[in-house]
Amino acid sequence: MMTIDGIFAQLNGLIERREWDKVEPFLTGCMENASELKNYGIYITIGNELLDFYRETGQFEKALNLSEDILLLMEELQLEETEHFATVMINVAAVCQAAGRDEEAYRYDVRALKIYEQALSGGDIRFIRLYQNMSMLLESRNEFEEAAMLLEKAASILENKPEEKEQRADLLTSAALLRFKQEKYEEGEELLKLALSLYEASENLPGEAEDGEELHCAHYSAALSGLGEAAFRREDYETALAFYEKAASVSASTFGESEGTRLLRENCAAIVQLLHSDCKNPS
Structure with a gap:
């Protein structure tokens, strides 16, 4: 039986060589081997990897069947109140969401949150992914207040982590846009101002970094655009234009x-x- 490090090394090799057709048989083979040896730690870990592979390749039925198998095994091992069980549930929720089963996804996330709240400290970064997932599901139900609050909680976890300025700014930007959907423009604008200050304090502004991180760039552009909208609503058209022009450039x-x-x-x-119209027709 290979060690978990050996399994991941071989898996990474398959991915680097883009041998996608070999990923599933390799992982299922590792799981079968682990099951025979009753090495349930490796079985669950590799099962989680296979679960992600099925989700990313749109094989939702296989993913849901596998998730049921993993969760049942963890319950048999009396691991159902552990952070590891919660992490699997978050992965299962992601599968359900990708498959269009949003209500089921939300139930899994809520259960995972209850476990995390018991097992982890409030500032644990593992909450961030869960809060983001739950926020997306709540937004799809037009529950913007709760969705925004979760993103703000996620951002607060990173408040004392200066190396994560851009991620915190991304979360604040998303929360601000949800405030706009509630027509809470002043609250949203304050969040965007904070997000912009974090982007501008970064080593490289999104859009200027050599690695071209598209996710950060999209949020940075959205923050600028949101500030443009807020200024426009105040009839501060010159400021609005400056923000929109910068957003368009990014x-x-x-x-x-x-x-x-x-x-x-x-x-x-x-x-x-x-x-121009205002210049021609001064009040």
Whole structure:
């Protein structure tokens, strides 16, 4: 029986060589071997990897069958109140969400949260993924208040982790946009100002970093756009234009002339026209 490190080394090799057709048989073979040797730790760990593979490749039925097997085994081993059980439940919830079974996903997440609250300290970074998942599910149900609060809680976990400034800014940006959906524009704007200060305090602004982290760039552009919207609603059109222009520049440098970039440019053009109209017709 290979060690867990040996299994992951071989798995990473398959992934690097893009030998996707060999991943499933390799992982199932490792699980069968672990089962025969009653090495349930390896069985569960590799099962989790296979669960992610099934989810990412859209094999939801296989994923759900496997998740039931893993959870039943963990219950038999009396692990159902452990953080490891909660982590598996979060992975199962992600499968359910990807398969369009949102209510089931939310139930798994709620149960996982209860276990985490008992097993982990409140500032544990493992809460972040769970809060994000639950927020997405709540947003899909138009429960924007609860969804925003979870993202703000996730962001607060990173408050004293300066190396995670961009991730915290991403979370604050997402929370702010949910506040906008509630028409709580002042609250949303304050969150966006904080997010922008974190982005600008980063070693490289999103959109300027060599690695071109698209997720951070998307959130940075959204933060700028949101500040533009807030300024526009206050009829501070020059400030709104500056934010929209910057958002369009970040979007264009990251995603090219995408639909999002086009819409931002349209906002800029509309504000320019409005400013020209105000100049021609002073009150």
